Amino acid sequence: DAGVIQSPRHEVTEMGQEVTLRCKPISGHNSLFWYRQTMMRGLELLIYFNNNVPIDDSGMPEDRFSAKMPNASFSTLKIQPSEPRDSAVYFCASSLVRQGEQFFGPGTRLTVL
Amino acid sequence: GENVEQHPSTLSVQEGDSAVIKCTYSDSASNYFPWYKQELGKRPQLIIDIRSNVGEKKDQRIAVTLNKTAKHFSLHITETQPEDSAVYFCAASAPEAGTYKYIFGTGTRLKVLA
Numbered sequence: 001d002a003g004v005i006q007s008p009r010h011e012v013t014e015m016g017q018e019v020t021l022r023c024k025p026i027s028g029h030n031s032l033f034w035y036r037q038t039m040m041r042g043l044e045l046l047i048y049f050n051n052n053v054p055i056d057d058s059g060m061p062e063d064r065f066s067a068k069m070p071n072a073s074f075s076t077l078k079i080q081p082s083e084p085r086d087s088a089v090y091f092c093a094s095s096l097v098r099q100g101e102q103f104f105g106p107g108t109r110l111t112v113l
Numbered sequence: 114g115e116n117v118e119q120h121p122s123t124l125s126v127q128e129g130d131s132a133v134i135k136c137t138y139s140d141s142a143s144n145y146f147p148w149y150k151q152e153l154g155k156r157p158q159l160i161i162d163i164r165s166n167v168g169e170k171k172d173q174r175i176a177v178t179l180n181k182t183a184k185h186f187s188l189h190i191t192e193t194q195p196e197d198s199a200v201y202f203c204a205a206s207a208p209e210a211g212t213y214k215y216i217f218g219t220g221t222r223l224k225v226l227a
Binding site: 045 | 145147155156157158159162164202206208209213214215217219220
């Protein structure tokens with residue numbers, strides 16, 4: 001199994017640009033989670049999906065952030081427009097409902113200049 | 114709201130000594146408690162977990178204990194080695210109650226001194 005796949009691994013962009021992060025969960029998993037990690041705020045849950053349906057988006061910082069999961073094997077997190085304070089590592093994780101363990105992807109390191 | 118407190122934030126131990134990290138959770142519905150290890154520049158990876166029907170679980174040098182009444186759970190690492198140096202996160206969730214998200218603690222940076 002390839003594990004959770006994220007792309008790109010690194011993204012450097014300028015303030016105001018649109019950023020799209022991508023995630024492919026482990027095949028057969030039906031929950032998907034987007035996290036943001038910074039030194040100041042630690043690991044923050046942004047949003048999670050069950051069976052492709054958004055369940056809890058209370059962690060999404062503001063309307064500039066949006067996430068979609070059009071099918072069981074793909075999800076995107078979009079930031080438009082990006083700001084320097086969005087600079088962080090963004091992790092995607094997936095799990096099987098009711099089993100508990102979440103498997104993390106390698107992360108995308110985003111730098112907004 | 115739901116909260117997980119984790120202590121200490123940093124911990125330095127001599128190689129071969131034991132390390133203990135403690136967490137407290139607020140949601141009484143929580144019944145699954147994983148511990149993740151994150152090395153510098155890497156992703157968090159599960160090292161051990163415990164469910165609320167068990168009081169203790171051990172895997173080689175790592176053990177986790179759970180006190181449901183007090184809402185406390187702890188990670189114990191014995192005979193620490195330099196490769197144990199990392200940030201450790203505890204978390205709580207309630208998958209059997211339909212809540213699949215983790216509430217993470219703020220992390221403990223463990224340094225094992227050779």
